[in-house]
Amino acid sequence: MFQSLCGTQTYKNVVVLTTFWDQVEPEVGARREAQLQSNFFKEVIQGGARFMRHNRTPKSAGALLSHVFNNLVPVTTQIQIEMGKEGKSLVDTAAGGVQQEEIERVVAKHKKEMADLKAELEAIKQSNTAARRELEEERSKLRQQLARWESEKAELKEGLDKERGARQKLEADIATERENHKKWRQEQELKFDARSNTINKAPQKTAAIQPTVRGLGVGYTENIDLKLIYIGNPNAYQFAQSEQYPPYLKSIPRKDRMSIFDIFNFSALTETAATLLFGSPTSPSMQSVYQIVARNRELHTKSRESARNGRPDFKPDMHFNKNIGLRDDWYTDAAFGQQQFTGTNATTITLAPQRWIEEFKTVSNVQQRADVASLLTDHPGSIFIQDYSDFRSAMGVSPSYEFTSDGRYGCSSVVLFHLEPEGKLHPLAITLDYKGSMKESVAIFNRRISSTIPGDEAEDWPWRYAKMCAQCSDWLRHEVAIHLVNTHLVEEVIIVSVNRAFDPSHIVFRLLEPHWSTTLPLNAAARETLVPKIIIPLTGFTPKQTYAFLKDSYSKFEWTALYIPNDLNRRGFPIEDLDKHKYHNYGYARNISRMWNILRRFVQTVLEDAYPGGDAQVASDRSVFAFYQDVRSSSGGQLSSFPDVKTLDELIDFVTMCIHIASPQHTAVNYLQQYYQTFIPNRPSALFSRLPQSLAALQKFTEDDVLSALPIRRPREWWIMAHVPYLLSFEMPQDSTILHYATTASNSRSNPSAIRKAAGALRNDLDVFSRDVYRYSLELDDQQTPYEVLDPGRTAISILI
Template identity: 55%
Template sequence: MGGTGTGKSSLIRLLTEDTGVKIGSSLDSLTTDVQLFRFLDHTSGRNIVLVDTPGFDDSRSDITDTAVLKKIAAFLLNEYDEKRQLNGLVYLHRISDPRFGAQASRNLKIFQNICGTKAYKNITVLTTFWDSVSTEEGLMREEQLKSTFFNHIVAQGARFMRHDRSTQSALEIITHILTLTPTDVQIQEEIRIGGKGLEDTAAGSIHREEVERVLAKHKQEIASLGEEINTIKHDNESLRRDLLEEKEELEQRLRLWENEKADLKKGLEDSLKSRGQLEDQYKSVDVVRSATLELLQVQLEDKKKATTVVAQVREEIAVQRTYKGNGNDFFQFAYSDRYPPCMKIIPTDDRKNPLRIFDFASFAETTALLFIRPELLWTKLRNLAPNQIIAEQTMQALEVHNYRLHTEARQRAKLDPGARDMYMSKNIGLRRDWYTDAAFGQQQFTGTNPTTITLAPRRWMDEFMLVARVQERTDVTKLLTERADNMYVQDYSDFRSSIGLYPGERIVCDGRHGCSSVALFHLETEGKLHPLGIVLDYKGSMQESVTIFNRRITSNVNGNEYEDWPWRFAKTCVQVSDWLRHEVAIHLVNTHLVEEVIIVAAYRSFGPNHIITRLLEPHWSTTLSLNKAARETLVPKIIIGMTGLSASQTYAFLKAEYNKFDWKGLYIPNDLKRRGFPIENLDEPKYHNYGYARNIARMWNIIRKFVSTVLAKEYAGGDQEVVSDRSLAVFCEEVRSRDGGQLTSFPDINTLNELIDFVTMCIHIAVPQHTAVNYLQQYYQTFVPNKPSALHIPLPQSLAELCSFTEQDLLSALPLKKPRDWLLMAQVPYLLSFEVPEESTILHYAETTSSSRATLEIIRSAAQVLSMDLRAFIDTVTRNSTELDDQQTPYLVLDPSKTAISILI
């Protein structure tokens, strides 16, 4: 939406690559109706529908603002009736406009009242025509727009973005919108729930006031002209005639405005298109460029036939599974407001007692922390947390305390191998340089979450550049200019919009403070990832947030890193933000809960002897029971008590992250390319420290080779045989549909290559991806100062306040006076990080499968090659680890002899 000439149709033409979309060369609008354009977003694999609307300041004489409002309202009501929500609302504005005029203000006001405050978080204010202004002038106007005209919607979660007429910037808009939770808008609820007429809605009322203002103005002008005409003498006929013509024109305008007022009052009774007409438009929008979409159209047009196929497939599966001892009653989705869809009843054969999943001693200690008051904890467990004397000393005292506990734990284990605790294994706090920029930067590549570091988009480059100029950091601006293509970010700025907070609201619960950080890194030529700048807690704009730059502009600049307490506090904020992203999104949602949706949909779609079941079922062991324990205990009783989020905010964040999951976009080749790490370049010196990327890319290819070998033989008929697989079509619908898995990014599967990618992705999630983000938690998080789950003091509200921070401030931010919180932060990573038994590794699976006569021959023969590939890969993992600059912490987590065969813990 937006005014005429702001670039709506141009943007659509760019995204759809449709030259048939007409673009005006002046401020006269070429859009007179609500138009729908469908295209396939190749990055996410999702089908996108763009809705173009006429502008409210339309210059055409054959369409009024009332007609525009009615057309938009009619479209929105049809969407509401069809239970289709909007992912995003894009409001376009020309940055080249020197002033925000009265018409622009009215347009924005109507738009705001169409949306309502609930939908503000789904708004993207897209500024256009940046090539018509200087960068400095554009940034100044953008800040003015944010702080004045758009301040209310920005304060409640709307995001500003820039469009430079390039396809890349257009796709960035789509990428952002796909992360948002779909919503209804205010005008839909006002009419459908509140029963209001169009003129009585908030948007209608705004327009009615404008119509009445113009009517009153015209009436006054006509009356004044009448009085003036009556005073003219008869000998001045020329003047009389001119005034009469002017009066007649005004009266004609008056009649048009009166008609518009009547039209508004009449409401939508004449302009609401039938549901069938709009559905026809959905089915015929533009030229469908993909065989996938053509198949989808066929399926939608013949729902009855599709329903019959689904029923037949499920009946066949029910018979097969009943024969195996599991009736179809088990394989149902369950739904809640807190979690993504899950298995309603776990089949008997898949149920696992928690004591068979977790180490008994660790499980007992965690249970004690949850249900026993700190002062009643037995001495051994209580002494693992720093005491009051240590808490009042120094960071060095914590390091000494950590070393002592590690030494004592190893001595006990020598006498009694069963006497293990969280400090028996090494942790990062034993390193003398654990706090340094080098260790912090390397964790983005080989730590617990090496999956989200991303090439900095222009938005963040511009934001950091602006702040660097304000802070007069010419060294930073010079580096940002000269090395723009080598800047990377960890971006947690979306936390507030995900949990329903306004940009200015604090993230805090029960004295625990959270933050929404943004960290800027420079990937130096020799491959070191050096932290350059940090926004402690992004509150909608840099002006409202605290940003600090590193005193050490490059990694080879000397400095006293140990006593740079403001910078160390800033890095701790990033770690707190990443703790939430990693534990809830990357680990829990993107592996555990996404895999469960695949499991349930597969059980409902494939028989036990289907080749997809045969390939995937070995990777499902323990997952369902483990996820049930996570929903019943880990999240409500542990996670919620460890962060700055309340219970409702935690569940909102969890659901938002599930809605953002991009199935095809997270295929490893696609994901690494999108984040600025093309696979073909990973062996260059510049990327040698990115151990995760180098290993996971090779592992993806190994898994895909195995899957491809099996499926190419099973589907010897190629693409046609894939399309003919009824179970596969049912499965895709199960994963996506509202009464199924609700994973809307899941693609159609119509080719053999698409099928191979899908199966590869399922194994990837359960095996190397889960291993990579799970099994390093003990090392990096047991030493709480490295990565706490929350801060225990409020964040500084200005750069000056941050710069005054001392060692005591950083110590106060840790839960030193709350031993239970400290122990949970240290104990939970230990609970979740036990080494994988040899018989549960991917290598063991390959070797036993390749020699078992009970295995299908096509899987057995492919497993023989898989086993050899994995054996060779062990050497690759070792070599990649030895090539890291950081040789204190080997990166061997993806060694196939240590990589779990499924989500075991």
């Protein structure tokens, strides 16, 4: 498209600017630059383009501008030649042709799909009515899509013709207006000259005009009778209630509406939609885990080679970026343990309560594992747990209930870890599916009580299966509770209540509004499509059970307990100890605690300026009072754990938490899904064979049993299971990061001075922190998978996807 728009004759005027040279080693940067020159920009370089480096200094910026203004001679672009000199319409240009080809390709694709469906309809005329009706519906949808594409094609041509006519008329009107204005100026100058000869030049008295200043904070008034008054826009922002979801916005205001094509990457969305409608492409039959790994490598290599070869039709797919299956040790205890610290869900690993230590000690004695019992007795302060045992109570089923849905199986595992003195988190024991007591459950202990003990982990199939059960349990906890509820849906309640209670000029509104982009329409799409049609059909739980778990997760959301300092201390990771060697592998904790402090300092600076009256002014703020009452109300947000906000510190914490949820917390639990979850054996969403009902049965497990638990014979579910994390993990544009927000907010004259000043300090803090992100990553024992997701240059400003 670039070549079609600009033409090869403009390549000599192209500058490819590479950045962040101040954050990488010179050799690393030079190597990456050489790759860009020899691969992605090879043709442009051959045409005369120049590479330049910017290290965020005035000198390098000046060098760029000097080159552009002093050395480059303007040239006419290809599209200017075609439209200006040759008189072509946009659709007849080379660029228009590229767009036209894409439309034609999609139209042809839909026509073929319609033909295929028609043939399939003919083949099943004698089959059951329900199947025929479903195919008719799909055919109707495709016909509508085809009609839409044909209509858009016609509208594109018609719109371009109208635009050209309107542009010509506008140019004529401007010329006329310019001529009229010239005549008017000449007349005014003549009148002024005539009047200036007689004008009285005595000085005139002028009245002083006092400017009116509208405050962005609330005025400080003592002893206000705080009645529940909504100062914001409660009519446009109303809560809706349902049996499946927490309270949500009843109707999205027009200004906030977006289509799914504005939210998701188009290529990934269409690829996922095609999988839902027509099933997955055929793939070779997998007879071993080795073949699955080899196939994953093959697809990754093929995607990368297509990019390197510069194929014009190449578009990155879910195999283009790396996933954990490319690691030789993806299945090991070390990789499994490290995922609790730097994986998609690094937020729930917790110091084991004494109750669980005692239960596992009892089982270890029964299974004659005295070494485990001794470790649990001697080092209770270093025993950690991932506890999914509450699934049955949350879903309202009995302790003995077997989770199954349409040939898929779910489980509620309990996993015990030892945080070793050197900082490795080593798995000790796993209960596959906790059914109210250890006696009724199947528990297995790791043969290797320490990470330093050698063993053939590749052939330990019972233990590998147990870890797969644990990852399956964590898939549900992460996707539904940690990701969907604790970020998306909680943030929506905050957005609605803030809009109901606060005037847009209020300083709290001004602080929070930048962190709402895309969230409301994205959540609506999740309720309408993602959860009922994709997430639930991937799990081993029924829709009723999944919705019950979702609502239960919301009811258990503890607002102040999840403030990062409180949360980490509660889970056994003291803030003051995070830089000690024992915790050096907990990348999420080290990064998120720093980010919390940075955000809180920013919020504190702004609110201390806006509330000079301190606690009394906050306590008398009608909007703050209305807000927290609305969040807790049974007819409002129903978030019972939300605190009173009556002091300045409480207000600072509340605003910090809102930004934290929307920005770094959502980034941490969302953007690693592609890496850890597109390779299905690492984190399956469900199991596809019944769980073993005894330890003896589990101990007989072989590779075939592990394979049967994967959706090998159900390729559509395999494909969707991989596509969903791929769809949800696209990196955000640079103008949607928190670093970009800090930069623009500090320079925007539309912001209150308090926000501008604080944003400048925020930018400086984030710059320093970005270097620490890379330092923390380099300090990890696991150097195969960097943990850089919370780099401010990659941290989304809001819940964008």
